[in-house]
Amino acid sequence: MTEPARILIVDDNEMNRDMLARRLERDGHEVILAESGPRALECLMNNPVDLMLLDIMMPQMSGYEVLERVKENSSLPYIPVIIISAVSDLNSVVRCIEIGAEDYLFKPFNPILLKARVDASLARKRLSDWQQQHLAQLEQHSPEGTLFPSDVRHIADASVLVMEVVDIDRIATAIEPEELVNVLNGFFVHAYDLAQGANLTITRSLAGICRISSDITQPDPEHACVIADVALAIRETSRRIRFSMMPLTLRMGIGSGPLTAGMIETGHYLDVWGEAAHGAQQAMRIAPVGGIGVSLNTFRQLPADRYVLRAIPGDQLFYDLQHANR
Numbered sequence: 015m016t017e018p019a020r021i022l023i024v025d026d027n028e029m030n031r032d033m034l035a036r037r038l039e040r041d042g043h044e045v046i047l048a049e050s051g052p053r054a055l056e057c058l059m060n061n062p063v064d065l066m067l068l069d070i071m072m073p074q075m076s077g078y079e080v081l082e083r084v085k086e087n088s089s090l091p092y093i094p095v096i097i098i099s100a101v102s103d104l105n106s107v108v109r110c111i112e113i114g115a116e117d118y119l120f121k122p123f124n125p126i127l128l129k130a131r132v133d134a135s136l137a138r139k140r141l142s143d144w145q146q147q148h149l150a151q152l153e154q155h156s157p158e159g160t161l162f163p164s165d166v167r168h169i170a171d172a173s174v175l176v177m178e179v180v181d182i183d184r185i186a187t188a189i190e191p192e193e194l195v196n197v198l199n200g201f202f203v204h205a206y207d208l209a210q211g212a213n214l215t216i217t218r219s220l221a222g223i224c225r226i227s228s229d230i231t232q233p234d235p236e237h238a239c240v241i242a243d244v245a246l247a248i249r250e251t252s253r254r255i256r257f258s259m260m261p262l263t264l265r266m267g268i269g270s271g272p273l274t275a276g277m278i279e280t281g282h283y284l285d286v287w288g289e290a291a292h293g294a295q296q297a298m299r300i301a302p303v304g305g306i307g308v309s310l311n312t313f314r315q316l317p318a319d320r321y322v323l324r325a326i327p328g329d330q331l332f333y334d335l336q337h338a339n340r
Contacts, residue, residue, distance in 0.1 A: 017136075017140070018041075018042040018043050018044065019043050019044070019064035019065060019136050019139075020043070020044045020045075020046065020061070020062065020063050020064050020065075021038055021043050021044070021045055021046070021063070021064060021065045021066070021067065021132070022045075022046045022047075022048060022054060022057055022058065022061075022063045022065070022066045022067070023035060023038075023045060023046070023047050023048065023066075023067045024048045024050075024051070024053075024054040024066060024067065024068045024069060024072075024077070024080065025049070025067075025068075025069040025072070025098075026049055026050060026069065026072040026073060027069070028049070030069070030121075031047050031049070034067060034098070035047060037125060037128065037129075038132070041129065041132075046061060046063065050072060050073070050074050050075065051072055051074055051075025051076065051077070051079060051080040051083075052074060052075055054066070054068070054080055055080065055083055055084075058084065058090060058093070059090075062091075063093055064093070064094075064136060064139050065093065065094050065095075065096065065132065065135055065136055065139060066084070066093055066094070066095045066096070067095075067096050067098050067132075068080060068081065068095055068096070068097055068098070068115075069097075069098060069099055070097060070099035070101045070106065070110075071099065071100070071101060077097060077099065077110075078109065078110070078113065081095055081097075081110060081113045081114060081115060082113055084114075085113060085114040091143075092139065092143075093139070094116035094117075094135040094136075094138060094139050095114065095115045095116055096115070096116055096117045096118070096119060096131055096132070096135060097110045097115050097117070097118045097119065098119045098120075098121060098123060098128075099118070099119075099120065099121060100120070100121040102120050116135050116138070117131045117134075117135060119131060124192070126192045127191070127192045129196075130191075130192045130195040130196045130199070131195070133195070133196065133199045133200075134195050134199050137199050137202060137203055137206075140203075140206070167274070167275050167276070168272070168273070168274050168275075169228075169233055169272070169273045169274075169275065170233075170272060171233070171237070171270065171271065171272065171273075172227060172228045172233060172237055172270070172271075172272075172273040172290050173227070173228045173237045173238045173240075173241040173268060173269065173270040173290055173294075173312060173315075174217075174225065174226070174227045174228070174241070174268070174269050174270075174273065174286060174290045174291045174293070174294040175214075175225070175226040175227075175241050175244065175245050175266065175267070175268050175294060176224070176225050176226075176266065176267045176268075176269075176291075176294040176295055176297075176298045177205075177224050177225075177226075177245075177248065177264050177265065177266040177267075177298065178224075178264065178265055178266075178298065179198070179201075179262060179263070179264060180263040180264065180265050180303050180304075181263070185257060185260065188259060188260075189257055189258060189259060193257060193258060194257075197255060197256075197257055197262065200255065201251070201252060201255050201262060202224065204248075204251045204255075205224060205226075205248050205251070208244050208247050208248055208251070209226050209244055212240050212243070212244050213229045213232075213234075213240075214226050214227065214228060214229060214240065214241070214244060215227045215228070215229060215275075217275070217285050217286050225286070225291070225294070226241070226244070227273065227275070227286050227290070227291075228240060228241055237270070237315075238268070238270050238312050238315035238316055239315070239316065239317070239320065241268055241312075242268060242306075242308075242312075242316055242321060242335060242338070243338065245266055245268060245306050245335065246306070246335070246337065246338055248264070248266075249264060249266065249304075249306060252264050263303055263304055264304065265298055265301050265302075265303055265304070265305065265307075266298055266301060266305070266306040266307065267293075267294045267295060267296065267297030267298025267299070267300075267301055267306070267307040267308075267309075268293075268294055268297055268306065268307070268308050268309065268312045268335070269289070269290045269291065269292065269293025269294030269295070269296070269297055269309040269311065269312060270289075270290050270293065270309060270311040270312040270315055271288065271289030271290045271293060271309075271311045272288045272289045272290065273286055273287070273288045273289070273290040273291065274286065274287045274288045275287075289311070290311075293309035293311060293312070294309065296309065296332070297309045297312075297332050300326060300332050301326070301332075301334065302326075302334065305334045305335075306334065306335040307326065307332050307333070307334060307335075308323060308332065308333045308334070308335050309331065309332060310331045310332070310333075313333045316335075319339060320338055320339055321335060321336075321337075321338050321339065322335075322336040322337050322338075322339065323335055323336060324336060
């Protein structure tokens, strides 16, 4: 379940505002209402907001103008915006997405689809905020409070976990979009919680593939074990989650070694490169369905008395992490 958030609803129609507010409040969210564009901008300047639901056709200031003002205001944090409008013209959809809207729903909207889109947007907001916190930690731990040259940090030895949902493309064509978003959102929220609890860094989540690295602000000498424990916990969580027609199955990989981390995509995302990231990607590709592939470097750092690992048939460089000894 998505954590409660503060959501701004912007619509000049009182009935629409009230209907959206009731649905969101039933899900535990706090709601702020704005009847116009200028009022919405005033609310944003005076209240931290996690998500904005925005109508297009409004007097005084259109939704397009509000969206442009929000995206141009560098003093505002990243705020995902979902357009909910009766304007069903494709050009309007394209225009909103180009300006920076996260999503677009047509009125009258499907309540299940609305919840799925809201949950997905809030999950991305949560990840973005988390990335910014890690960036602040990077600056705090770097010399003179600045980042390394080109906003990059090099770690001599770290670990990376890469995981993907098996057959995600086939699943996407076999079930309804709302179900796909709901299930994936629920799973990745659990995965993020496990990673955050272990002080790990989520560096990428895209198209059913997620990448997690060991803490780059305060490297841990036990990084391989920490990543392995989180990988096992995530796999156990995934076994309790399923789509209506099929289970949610993962393929995972862990790599260790030198790692370079840096901000890309206009500073919104942290990414990692290097031997650890490459090893994790290779380990995932060779891992069996439902398995956790481990590179040779990682294998050497996992104590035999704590973990059960088996050689992957036909390969001398990768191992399959079975479970931890209790």
